Amino acid sequence: MIMKTSARTFKALSDETRLRILGLLLDGELCVCDIMAVLQLPQSTVSRHLAYLKNAGWVDDRRCGVWMYYSIIENGSTLQRCLLKVLRENLPQSAVVVADRERLQGFSTDNSCA
Amino acid sequence: MIMKTSARTFKALSDETRLRILGLLLDGELCVCDIMAVLQLPQSTVSRHLAYLKNAGWVDDRRCGVWMYYSIIENGSTLQRCLLKVLRENLPQSAVVVADRERLQGFSTDNSCA
DNA sequence: TGAATATAACCGCATGAGCGGATATGGTAT
DNA sequence: ATACCATATCCGCTCATGCGGTTATATTCA
Numbered sequence: 001m002i003m004k005t006s007a008r009t010f011k012a013l014s015d016e017t018r019l020r021i022l023g024l025l026l027d028g029e030l031c032v033c034d035i036m037a038v039l040q041l042p043q044s045t046v047s048r049h050l051a052y053l054k055n056a057g058w059v060d061d062r063r064c065g066v067w068m069y070y071s072i073i074e075n076g077s078t079l080q081r082c083l084l085k086v087l088r089e090n091l092p093q094s095a096v097v098v099a100d101r102e103r104l105q106g107f108s109t110d111n112s113c114a
Numbered sequence: 115m116i117m118k119t120s121a122r123t124f125k126a127l128s129d130e131t132r133l134r135i136l137g138l139l140l141d142g143e144l145c146v147c148d149i150m151a152v153l154q155l156p157q158s159t160v161s162r163h164l165a166y167l168k169n170a171g172w173v174d175d176r177r178c179g180v181w182m183y184y185s186i187i188e189n190g191s192t193l194q195r196c197l198l199k200v201l202r203e204n205l206p207q208s209a210v211v212v213a214d215r216e217r218l219q220g221f222s223t224d225n226s227c228a
Numbered sequence: 229t230g231a232a233t234a235t236a237a238c239c240g241c242a243t244g245a246g247c248g249g250a251t252a253t254g255g256t257a258t
Numbered sequence: 259a260t261a262c263c264a265t266a267t268c269c270g271c272t273c274a275t276g277c278g279g280t281t282a283t284a285t286t287c288a
Contacts, residue, residue, distance in 0.1 A: 001208040003130045011128035015246080016117045019124075032265060042248055047266055052245090066255050066264045079204045086196040093192075094115040113264090129276080146235060156278055161236055166275090180234045180285045227234090 006079055012056035013083070016096075017041065018049050022072065023097035024104060025059065026088055029071035031113045038104045067113045120193055126170035127197070130210075131155065132163050136186065137211035138218060139173065140202055143185035145227045152218045181227045 012018060020039055024030055036046045050070055053059045057080065059070045072084065091097050126132060134153055138144055150160045164184055167173045171194065173184045186198065205211050 001204050003133055003208055003210045006204070006208070007128050007130045007133060010124050010133075011245095014121050014125035014128050016121045017246090019117055019121060036265095043265065044248060044250090044267080045246085048246085048248095051266075063254080063265095066262095068265065078207075079200070082200040082204060083197075086193070086200060090115050090120070090193045090196060094117055094120070096117045125275095131276090150235095157235065158237085158278060158280085159276085162276085162278095165236075177235095177284080180232095182235065 001077075001079055005077070008056055009058075009077070009079055009083065012053055012058050013087075015049070015052075017045070018053055019091065019094075020096060020100055021046070021049055021053065021070075022058065022087060023091040023094065024100055025070060025072045026091060027101070027104075029069050030104075031067050031069050033067070033113055034104065034107065035070070037107060038100050115191075115193055119191070122170055123172075123191070123193055123197065126167055126172050127201075129163070129166075131159070132167055133205065133208075134210060134214055135160070135163055135167065135184075136172065136201060137205040137208065138214055139184060139186045140205060141215070141218075143183050144218075145181050145183050147181065147227055148218065148221065149184070151221060152214050 017039065021035055024035060024038060032046060032050065036043055039046065050059065054061060057076050058073060060073050061068055061070050074084070075081070131153070135149060138149060138152060146160060146164065150157055153160065164173065168175060171190055172187060174187050175182055175184050188198070189195070
């Protein structure tokens, strides 16, 4: 466990928007446009946070045509695996994440995006 | 689980100095002067970080004469209890914390402080 | 009361980080 | 090649946070 990396790992979680994003991604891969729609945030804001999460090693991305899909990295560092477990147990308890997830269900979640 | 509070809980952990402090406190209550000596940091720096940890609900303090002792709060929020478990499992793996703890053993750790 | 000790809080400074609009970049269709 | 769509990145701005020296506060002792 490297301290600077650990601090950075925690720092990635110390923002509400990013926690909300992770709350959505816990159920599986999502496209930027879906995250934007659910969180009702401008594209640049979402994109910036996703970049932060990716740089911190929390998420991975893949491009499919013009769409970018993001997913949580399941086999990160030991610390991250521990924390991921904590997130899975605690994030769904949050009213904000509950509302976000319900809004996500309201969208047509097929794989070709909007 | 309240999002703003959670982000703040994580934020308290997103600094190397504060992780080091918690690494020391995992073994039990310590006085500010001990933490200062071990981390070899100025008093104002240590005091500031301890205040941050206290405000974030991670540590508690008690005064004993001119000395202030800090300890980790064991029965905090659900999230904090989960994270505390993660810290106990992961912090001692850090070389920095190992060195800090060894330096701490090198001091006379009676209860009347230096 | 004054002096000494421990430590909290203030202060100025530098850096980091969040925001959203604007612009750049990548992919696709015509 | 051009146009369109999705999204990454830049930009200016504001706020947060880290640093350590300095000052304020709390405690103890003579």
